[in-house]
Amino acid sequence: MYKIRLxxxxxxxxxxxxxxxxxxxxxxxxxxxxxxxxxMDYLHLIEKLDLEVAGDFILMAATLMQIKVKMLLPKExxxxxxxxxxxxxxxxxxxEYKRYKEMSEEMSFMESGMRKYNYRGNxxxxxxxxxxxxxxxxxxxxxxxxxxxxxxxxxxxxxxPVHQIKKWNVSIDDQINYIxxxxxxxxxxxFLELMIEMREKIxxxxxxxxxxxxxxxxxxxxxxxxxxxxxxxxxxxxx
Amino acid sequence: xxxxxxxxxxxxxxxxxxxxxxxxxxxxxxxxxxLDIEITEEDIENTVDELNAKYDQNGNAFxxxxxxxxxxxATKPDHAKYVGYLSSEKTKRRLSQAALETLAxxxxxxxxTKPELESIRGVNSDYTLNTxxxxxxITIQGRAETVGRPLLYITTDExxxxxxxxxxxxxxxxxxxxEIMKDEDFxxxxxxxxxxxxxEKAEEEEIQSEHEQNNELEPxxxxxxxNTTE
Numbered sequence: 181m182y183k184i185r186l187x188x189x190x191x192x193x194x195x196x197x198x199x200x201x202x203x204x205x206x207x208x209x210x211x212x213x214x215x216x217x218x219x220m221d222y223l224h225l226i227e228k229l230d231l232e233v234a235g236d237f238i239l240m241a242a243t244l245m246q247i248k249v250k251m252l253l254p255k256e257x258x259x260x261x262x263x264x265x266x267x268x269x270x271x272x273x274x275x276e277y278k279r280y281k282e283m284s285e286e287m288s289f290m291e292s293g294m295r296k297y298n299y300r301g302n303x304x305x306x307x308x309x310x311x312x313x314x315x316x317x318x319x320x321x322x323x324x325x326x327x328x329x330x331x332x333x334x335x336x337x338x339x340x341p342v343h344q345i346k347k348w349n350v351s352i353d354d355q356i357n358y359i360x361x362x363x364x365x366x367x368x369x370x371f372l373e374l375m376i377e378m379r380e381k382i383x384x385x386x387x388x389x390x391x392x393x394x395x396x397x398x399x400x401x402x403x404x405x406x407x408x409x410x411x412x413x414x415x416x417x418x419x
Numbered sequence: 420x421x422x423x424x425x426x427x428x429x430x431x432x433x434x435x436x437x438x439x440x441x442x443x444x445x446x447x448x449x450x451x452x453x454l455d456i457e458i459t460e461e462d463i464e465n466t467v468d469e470l471n472a473k474y475d476q477n478g479n480a481f482x483x484x485x486x487x488x489x490x491x492x493a494t495k496p497d498h499a500k501y502v503g504y505l506s507s508e509k510t511k512r513r514l515s516q517a518a519l520e521t522l523a524x525x526x527x528x529x530x531x532t533k534p535e536l537e538s539i540r541g542v543n544s545d546y547t548l549n550t551x552x553x554x555x556x557i558t559i560q561g562r563a564e565t566v567g568r569p570l571l572y573i574t575t576d577e578x579x580x581x582x583x584x585x586x587x588x589x590x591x592x593x594x595x596x597x598e599i600m601k602d603e604d605f606x607x608x609x610x611x612x613x614x615x616x617x618x619e620k621a622e623e624e625e626i627q628s629e630h631e632q633n634n635e636l637e638p639x640x641x642x643x644x645x646n647t648t649e
Contacts, residue, residue: 190517191542236542276539279593283527284519286591287582291514294583296496297484298506301436 192240193277195222200274207274210267212251216244229327243270348382355383355390359400359413368414370405420462424448428466438489438580463490487579488586521547522556522578526590530560530571548572556581 189195199218200207223237250266258264265271362369371391378384391413394400398416405412431444441460449456467483467490474482484493494502514522524539525531537544551557556578562568574587584590 190520191540193541240541273539273541277541280523280527280539281520283523283591283593284516287519287523288514290582290584291519293496294581295503295513296499297493297583298499298502299491299493300433 192237193274194281195219196240196274197278197281207271210271212244212248212267216248219244348380350383350386352386352390352393355387356394358387359391359394363400363413363415368412370407370410370412372407372410374413420458420466424458425466425469428463429470432467432483432490433492435491438487438491438576440489443489484583485585486583487576517547518551521551522574525557525572526574526578526587527593529573529587532563532565532569532571534569536572
């Protein structure tokens with residue numbers, strides 16, 4: 181329903197670093213079980229909000245579980261006879277990523293600084309009315325506020341009654357002809373039999389009126405039926 | 420170097436759209452006044468320093484920046500507010516976190532292939548790479564001689580200009596791992612300090628602090644918010 185990219189975390193490594201920092205965990209001794217649970221909770225949140233779960237996050241979830249399993253098994257031993265920590269590759273990747281993430285923050289300061297300098301020939305013809313700083317456009321509002329508001333707007337809307345006017349091609353004259361055709365074979369027909377094929381209320385009503393018209397004109401007569409809930413229509417030849 | 424060249428250098432820098440390199444300045448002067456003119460890159464650097472000192476003394480609104488291997492005139496930060504009002508929309512847009520991360524990695528590791536980049540970021544980077552290519556902050560240098568011959572990405576002079584660098588080597592060095600571990604919260608604190616110092620307009624500060632508050636929201640709290648409304 182909603183397809184959004186989460187901007188809070190740039191990827192699974194970013195998310196893991198966030199957990200480590202928030203809970204002041206030791207990057208060299210990551211509690212894999214705890215971290216895996218947190219990570220999965222986050223994935224479920226994404227799914228719950230029906231956001232697109234990037235394959236990268238799923239890959240990381242699988243990696244975490246693999247490490248978790250390896251932690252339970254007897255440790256593998258490398259050629260020097262030392263135990264191999266199943267978390268080593270993940271730790272290396274996290275630290276490498278963290279180095280560049282820090283750099284990107286430095287570069288963000290540099291960007292801010294340089295934005296105060298303006299070069300010549302920078303005035304181009306373009307629309308001035310649209311402020312495009314995200315901070316200005318999204319003042320104190322998160323993606324969740326947008327989702328909630330949008331969802332409520334969709335759900336709260338009362339179903340608008342639809343009045344569809346359908347023209348029935350049924351007239352009293354048609355139904356008089358219809359009743360006459362039914363009487364042709366047998367000269368009598370029960371009322372319910374007459375109505376049995378009719379699906380629409382309007383057709384039944386019009387047929388009933390047509391029947392009354394015919395009685396009034398003296399072309400048909402009515403008599404009681406064996407079935408007390410019914411009556412029989414019979415034709416009166418030549419009025 | 421003869422002092423008459425001070426204003427020649429100033430004129431060349433002023434007239435150039437992109438940062439003009441000292442080599443270009445020397446070539447222009449020698450082409451017109453003879454190859455035996457004595458002028459070095461150092462002379463030009465000194466001249467630019469003198470010009471900048473003169474601009475400051477006179478209270479001029481502009482200065483010469485030494486960026487992207489060369490020199491270019493720019494208005495001073497004091498006037499950013501007013502100039503920014505008129506300047507091109509596209510120059511006002513800041514880079515996303517993803518774009519900055521990607522640039523940092525390319526800048527330090529260049530030339531670099533997409534798989535190498537993605538293994539560091541742990542995330543697919545097609546979109547970010549395309550955005551950076553479009554903004555001309557990175558470019559394709561060629562292909563790696565490895566399997567599949569992936570494209571190699573490098574940063575451009577536009578990148579140097581954007582971040583106010585003379586050369587890629589001017590970038591601050593990424594911290595070593597030991598250093599990072601010793602001092603977990605250093606950058607976090609620094610970021611806070613710089614963020615509050617950088618924005619001068621009160622209005623912007625307000626937005627910034629609100630923005631930071633939002634960032635501090637933990638995802639769990641947001642889950643709860645989402646649940647309670649259902």
